[in-house]
Amino acid sequence: MGSLQNTTEEVLRLASEHFKVPREQLAPDDDFFKKLGINSLQALDLLTRIEHHFKIELPDYELQGVSNFRTLAERIQLRL
Amino acid sequence: MKTFQGKTLSWRITDGVIELILNHGPCNEIGLAMLADLEQFVAALGTLKNEAHALIISSARSEGFCAGGDLRELFRLSQEVSGAEKLSGLRNFIERIHRVMNALDEAPFTTIAAVNGLTFGGGFELALTCDLIIADKMARFCFPELRLGLIPGFGGIPRLNRDLGNAIVRDLVLTGRSINAAKAQSVGIVSQVTAEGDVFRVARETAAQLKKFDRDTSVAAKRFIKPIPHDELRREIDIFCELFMRPAVEKGLRKFVESKDALPYLP
Numbered sequence: 001m002g003s004l005q006n007t008t009e010e011v012l013r014l015a016s017e018h019f020k021v022p023r024e025q026l027a028p029d030d031d032f033f034k035k036l037g038i039n040s041l042q043a044l045d046l047l048t049r050i051e052h053h054f055k056i057e058l059p060d061y062e063l064q065g066v067s068n069f070r071t072l073a074e075r076i077q078l079r080l
Numbered sequence: 081m082k083t084f085q086g087k088t089l090s091w092r093i094t095d096g097v098i099e100l101i102l103n104h105g106p107c108n109e110i111g112l113a114m115l116a117d118l119e120q121f122v123a124a125l126g127t128l129k130n131e132a133h134a135l136i137i138s139s140a141r142s143e144g145f146c147a148g149g150d151l152r153e154l155f156r157l158s159q160e161v162s163g164a165e166k167l168s169g170l171r172n173f174i175e176r177i178h179r180v181m182n183a184l185d186e187a188p189f190t191t192i193a194a195v196n197g198l199t200f201g202g203g204f205e206l207a208l209t210c211d212l213i214i215a216d217k218m219a220r221f222c223f224p225e226l227r228l229g230l231i232p233g234f235g236g237i238p239r240l241n242r243d244l245g246n247a248i249v250r251d252l253v254l255t256g257r258s259i260n261a262a263k264a265q266s267v268g269i270v271s272q273v274t275a276e277g278d279v280f281r282v283a284r285e286t287a288a289q290l291k292k293f294d295r296d297t298s299v300a301a302k303r304f305i306k307p308i309p310h311d312e313l314r315r316e317i318d319i320f321c322e323l324f325m326r327p328a329v330e331k332g333l334r335k336f337v338e339s340k341d342a343l344p345y346l347p
Contacts, residue, residue, distance in 0.1 A: 040341050041107075041143055041198065048218050048260045059257040 007054075007080070008073035014049055015069065028070040050076060082131070084124070086117035097287040098132045098189075103140035110202045110234070111150030115176055122183035129188040133295045134287040137184075137210060138194040138280055145193070145219065148201025149234070155333040158324075171321050174233055177202075178313060181235045184209040185308055188299050190290045194283035195219045200258070205234035208243070208269075211302055214286065215261035215270045216279040222258035228336065229328035233320035238312035244268055 002010075008028050016023040019036045026035060033043065044060065050072075051058055056079040066072050083092045088104035100121060102108040110118075139145045158166060184191065184206070193207035196216040204221050207213050215221075225232050231253065240249045248267045252259070264270040274282045290298065323329065 044198070044220055044258065045218060048220060051260050052217070052262070057259075057263060059255065061255065061257055 002080070004073060004077050007077050008070055010053065011050065011069050011073045011076065014053055015046060018046065018049060026069065028073070029068050031067045032069055032072070033067055054080065056080065084120070086120060088114040088117045089121070091121060093128070093131055095288070096131065096133045096291055097284065098128055098135045100135060100137045101140050102137070102146060105141065107141055107143040107147035107198055108139055108145065108203065109147055109150035109153075110177070110206070111153040112173075114150075115173070115180065118180045118184075119176065122180055125183065125187060132189055133298075134189050134290045135187055135191045135210075136194055136280075136283045136287055137191070137206070138283065139196060142197065144197025144203070145195035145199040146203025146206055147198045148203050148224075151228075151333055151336050155330075155337045158330070158333070167321060167325060170324055171317070174317050174320060177234050178317060181205065181209050182308055182310075182313070185235075185239075185306070186303065189295060190287075190298055190302065192283050192286060194279045196277075196279055198222075200224060201232065201236075202234045205232060205236040205239065208236060208239040211306065212271045212286065213264075213269060214272045214274060214279055214283050215264060216276060217261050217273050218276050219261040219264075219270075219279075220258045221252075221261075221264050221269065222256065223253050224256045224258075226253065226256045228332035229326060230323050230332075231316070231320060233316065233324075235313050235316065237316055238309040241312065242306070242309055 012026045012028070013023060015021070015032060015036060016026055019038065021036055032038070038046070047058060047060060047063065054076055056076065058075065058079055062075050063072070066075060084090060088108070089100060089102045091098055091100045104114055108114065157169065161169060190212070191210040192212045192214060193210035194214050195207050196219055199207055199219055200222045201224055204223060223232050223236055231237065237249065237253065240252070244267060261270055261273045265273050272282060272286070
């Protein structure tokens, strides 16, 4: 199981690649809705990509109130 | 007719396959307009069956197959009437939906739902009427109705009960969580998961395979394997209508409608 830091970095990279935002413009404490310019539909798309990448199942209700990459990574880490 | 263009969908026949394509922004929500087009389609099934051996239902929207009932329209219409008139209007709508879903479920050829993206609520229920569900790897399935104080009302629970073990039905309905296509395949909802963007091609390949078999034999097999759960479907209509009249539903619908998110699909 990788570290939280590694997980956070992988989430940032996934988000950067998929939503075409340069990696250097994203930071762990950024609000991903605002920074990526996405709505909840696209957030579900990101969730699917996260589930595939980390090979986990992450119920979307666990993301209630989660809006930054760091907290998202913490939720993922708990499932690894 | 071999081709049709409605307000919310179109169909055409290609190589003996009816391709019914949903295309109504934002995500093929099922309201009165789509219901009317679907009614027109099922009315044509008797004629179409002479020219086709399979049906593929798919979406032209990148957002998804279908996000479910048109909640904005449902809220608006429910605010215009009250009491007995509201209840009778709702029941009339739901019964029309069920007639369409049942007609698709027992269509006289093998049916395939080729789903992508959001396949939620009524959209999931539409897919469940089909004999096969083929899913893009990015598709997500969900019954979010409990968030609104409702249960799925377009035939979802009886059809899920027909297809799956009760535990996963409870998980999906009682948590309202969405699951991805891989998970949906692992529990038996989805028959094939495709690469991203490839679902329609795979659906066509599958339909081509179906052409090899005698259609009447396929239909006899399908009807033996997949009976329509009529009693349970009627009971679902009763429960849905009863729940809808509760204040919690108006509150849930209002929250959805007033959301600043154009597509408010997170729990």
